[in-house]
Amino acid sequence: MLFIDFSSAFNTIIPQQLFHKLVQLGLNTSLCNWLLDFLTGRPQAVRVGSNTSSTITLNTGAPQGCVLSPLLFTLLTHDCTPSHNSNLFIKFADDTTVVGLISNRDETNYRSEVSRLAGWCSDNNLSLNVEKMKEIVVDFRRVHTQQAPLTINGASVERVSSTKFLGVHITEDLSWTENTAALAKKAQQRLYFLHKLRRARAPAPIMCTFYRGTIESILTSCIIVWYGACNASCRKTLQCIVRAVEKIIGVSLPFLQDIYGTSLTRKALCIAGDPTHPTHSFFSLLPSGRRLRSLQARTSRLKDSFIHQAVRKLNSISLNKELLSEISDTLIRLNKLLCTTIIISALFTLLVCILSTMCRFTHLSFLHDLFVLYILLSVFNVLLLVLSVCTKGLRVTQFQFSVCMYCTCGRIDNKADFT
Secondary structure (H helix, E strand, C coil): CEEECECCCHHHCCHHHHHHHHHHCCCCHHHHHHHHHHHCCEEECCEECCEECCCEEECCCCCCCCCHHHHHHHHHCCCCCCCCCCEEEEEECCEEEEEECCECCECHHHHHHHHHHHHHHHHCCCCECHHHCEECCCCCCCCCCCCCCCEECCEECEECCEEEECCEEEECCCCCHHHHHHHHHHHHHHHHHHHHHHHCCCCHHHHHHHHHHHHHHHHCCCHHHHHHHCCHHHHHHHHHHHHHHHHHHCCCCCCHHHHHHHHHHHHHHHHHCCCCCCCHHHCCECCCCCCECCCCCCCHHHHCCHHHHHHHHHHHHHHHHHHHHHHHHHHHHHHHHHHHHHHHHHHHHHHHHHHHHHHCCCCHHHHHHHHHHHHHHHHHHHHHHHHHHHHHHHHHHHHHHCHHHHHHHCCCCCHHHHC
16 A cells, blocks of 8 residues: 655646646536636735735645635546556545555556556646655565565655554554554543543533544544454543543443444445445345345454445344334234224223113123123223333334434434434
8 A cells, every 4th residue: 555645735736737627527617717717816925913925926726725625636636547457546635545456476567556656646747745655565464575665756665564544543454453542542632621621610511512522533533444343452442531531521421332333324324325436336235125235254354344344234224124114013003903992892881881771680690791891801901001002112122222213313413312
């Protein structure tokens, strides 16, 4: 894996070159002209205190901090694609990663892809910062072979055992110990400010909001990527921080396992419902249409990865849906039976009153039998009512347990809202 670093990526965009690429993509000419006018002729000055520099006009690059800049850079690099099936480009704005699969010790496709990428950057006025680029070799073979260093524009790329990509620490053994340790250290530093709020006697809701914004957001950063493959020790370390916050605030907080399950389900449903997503093909239905096709994995590392966990999660939701459907059908039958018996009891009571008025003291044995039957019907009604209440309680329990209600209920932030 080669992690690309561009030198001042947004500042090196050529508006005229971007204009031609947007036209080739089929965008409206008026929109392209508007973007060209937005990126050219931009006055810029520097102010320090009461002193202001002279104004210069910029005709290159995209404004820093503008929401359009990452999108425009993505559109600029849309034609930067791999030429070999064994290679993959992962692009997120100006963060680009080249992933190459090396088979039979043949690195030709991978190295030629990197050389072609360097040439593409030169043609598109993008400068590669080779000094900041990192390379990680993931090799789980018993006998490792030493690869020659990768060279770009005459400079060698540093080969490391771990690096940080989009806020997540990636290691050569694909373990998440280093990532969780970094998250735990960063979250523990924020506990100091939570202690300060407690000493200032801040209300519990304010401290909960502070926790969700500054600590929970760190602990759950990209949680669907790494939490499923974490070992028990790492999970315990992160959960201990949550327990420490609970003691400080004095209220119960959602478990990280619950947050992970919620996030995993939401993301899996989004991918399964988006045919344009690159990993949508992994979420294929069986011929029955009720469950997804299970993915085979020979190692626990692959089995605990996001895609495999997501498929198993959606399949468990499918089973919960079937269980809910059966319970719902049972409830409907019980309610119909209860309504029927109540109507029969009411009619029977009316019949007993009429017969007792007409017969008076005659046919006492017949009336006695009717009263016994009436009592039995009443007991049966009570039993049906109790059974109906119990099954409704079971339905509520299954509703709370089943995560498939996200499809209809939307986002659920905490256990209280879920309940």
